[in-house]
Amino acid sequence: xxxxxxxxxxxxxxxxxxxxxxxxxxxxxxxxxxxxxxxxxxxxxxxxxxxxxxxxxxxxxxxxxxxxxxxxxxxxxxxxxxxxxxxxxxxxxxxxxxxxxxxxxxxxxxxxxxxxxxxxxxxxxxxxxxxxxxxxxxxxxxxxxxxxxxxxxxxxxxxxxxxxxxxxxxxxxxxxxxxxxxxxxxxxxxxxxxxxxxxxxxxxxxxxxxxxxxxxxxx
Amino acid sequence: xxxxxxxxxxxxxxxxxxxxxxxxxxxxxxxxxxxxxxxxxxxxxxxxxxxxxxxxxxxxxxxxxxxxxxxxxxxxxxxxxxxxxxxxxxxxxxxxxxxxxxxxxxxxxxxxxxxxxxxxxxxxxxxxxxxxxxxxxxxxxxxxxxxxxxxxxxxxxxxxxxxxxxxxxxxxxxxxxxxxxxxxxxxxxxxxxxxxxxxxxxxxxxxxxxxxxxxxxxxxxxxxxxxxxxxxxxxxxxxxxxxxxxxxxxxxxxxxxxxxxxxxxxxxxxxxxxxxxxxxxxxxxxxxxxxxxxxxxxxxxxxxxxxxxxxxxxxxxx
Numbered sequence: 316x317x318x319x320x321x322x323x324x325x326x327x328x329x330x331x332x333x334x335x336x337x338x339x340x341x342x343x344x345x346x347x348x349x350x351x352x353x354x355x356x357x358x359x360x361x362x363x364x365x366x367x368x369x370x371x372x373x374x375x376x377x378x379x380x381x382x383x384x385x386x387x388x389x390x391x392x393x394x395x396x397x398x399x400x401x402x403x404x405x406x407x408x409x410x411x412x413x414x415x416x417x418x419x420x421x422x423x424x425x426x427x428x429x430x431x432x433x434x435x436x437x438x439x440x441x442x443x444x445x446x447x448x449x450x451x452x453x454x455x456x457x458x459x460x461x462x463x464x465x466x467x468x469x470x471x472x473x474x475x476x477x478x479x480x481x482x483x484x485x486x487x488x489x490x491x492x493x494x495x496x497x498x499x500x501x502x503x504x505x506x507x508x509x510x511x512x513x514x515x516x517x518x519x520x521x522x523x524x525x526x527x528x529x530x531x532x533x534x
Numbered sequence: 535x536x537x538x539x540x541x542x543x544x545x546x547x548x549x550x551x552x553x554x555x556x557x558x559x560x561x562x563x564x565x566x567x568x569x570x571x572x573x574x575x576x577x578x579x580x581x582x583x584x585x586x587x588x589x590x591x592x593x594x595x596x597x598x599x600x601x602x603x604x605x606x607x608x609x610x611x612x613x614x615x616x617x618x619x620x621x622x623x624x625x626x627x628x629x630x631x632x633x634x635x636x637x638x639x640x641x642x643x644x645x646x647x648x649x650x651x652x653x654x655x656x657x658x659x660x661x662x663x664x665x666x667x668x669x670x671x672x673x674x675x676x677x678x679x680x681x682x683x684x685x686x687x688x689x690x691x692x693x694x695x696x697x698x699x700x701x702x703x704x705x706x707x708x709x710x711x712x713x714x715x716x717x718x719x720x721x722x723x724x725x726x727x728x729x730x731x732x733x734x735x736x737x738x739x740x741x742x743x744x745x746x747x748x749x750x751x752x753x754x755x756x757x758x759x760x761x762x763x764x765x766x767x768x769x770x771x772x773x774x775x776x777x778x779x780x781x782x783x784x785x786x787x788x789x790x791x792x793x794x795x796x797x798x799x800x801x802x803x804x805x806x807x808x809x810x811x812x813x814x815x816x817x818x819x820x821x822x823x824x825x826x827x828x829x830x831x832x833x834x835x836x837x838x839x840x841x842x843x844x845x846x847x848x849x850x851x852x
Contacts, residue, residue, distance in 0.1 A: 495620055495640055497621070
């Protein structure tokens, strides 16, 4: 894929910034061109665009979102937006559920992880929502294991937690008209998988890292 | 309108006076800040400087208002209302079921209020939000189907629309009043209102610091004292009275109008302090730094503007 930003992507980023009035804070790290996986809570369609638009443009050009294939391939418009505009990495999240036994789950999971590792390549960064689906915004759901496996597969890539606040009120799941409230985006301190750290322990730690970045608190 | 404003010598004098005062307070603020020790933080000085900064913006907005004419100033005040409501709705808890109601508030009710002003349809301008929107909001929330905290949610949204859209829209509405013998000079009236209102806030603060003892409502606003209130209101009223030559009022009427503006302004900021306490914040601007603060600056105008507008409308417009 090319490193040029699609004009529609720039336009959507500007619109999303305007609507969400997002206030960005780099609390635990600085913007950097090194390879990163930004992982955040997920409660709105605006999440990815807002997070992406908060990155400096040279970093933005090399940062791709991970998105669900079943959703983003459903209509031609979605497919166009995902593939051509944002160069999304589309993953088939249904396959693990369809797998018949533990071995198959393992196999499918391995396959998804390889796809993500491939998307990272040598210069790209990813935006990742480990909850797997949009929540109500009140609580962060449990993280799926992909983040853990990817972190083990590519230990050289920094894992940066981020918290998107109030976007669930601007454009909640199931609505298509936004309400222009203000929102906050906080980037935290990069995380590493500790030696011998269990999968569940790491995922819980990653989830807490995201949750701890909340600034206003539950409303 | 531009030519009228430029040929309006009294307006120029009034504006020049305000600019002079601003320059003085900017210099005072700078001096205090530079004298202050590096390591210490003095919220009073910072507060003063923030306020002076906001006044410069208000002055600039006022100048633009005069240059761009009627439609331009409505658009400008519409944007201010919109930003104020954005702050308010961000910090007031709403639920998922309020989403569409909020969408209507921002994109239909708010612009419509300013459009009505543009068409000079006063009857509907004055009643749309208190009557039509009052009926519409609870209905809209009810249709969304979530009855949890129904009354509270309705009240919160209603208050937001009343304060940010209805009350604030009465500031530019002053530009459209047809006062006999005062045609083309309405910009002065707007400047008079904002000046007296802001002076009252500051002078209350100063008097409160000097001789303040008895708190008005210490739970809501610990800095407001009866001494500060009386001192501030009286001195701002005296200032307003002295500006009678710029208004359609006689000196005595000007004293009365200033007094009302000062009292309503204090009422407005006390009520807004109570709202902030309720939400659990000190300033609307603090939580969302960089964006916040509009509502903190216009809180006293919210109450003063509509009362001032209707008194002028009923007693000075035939």
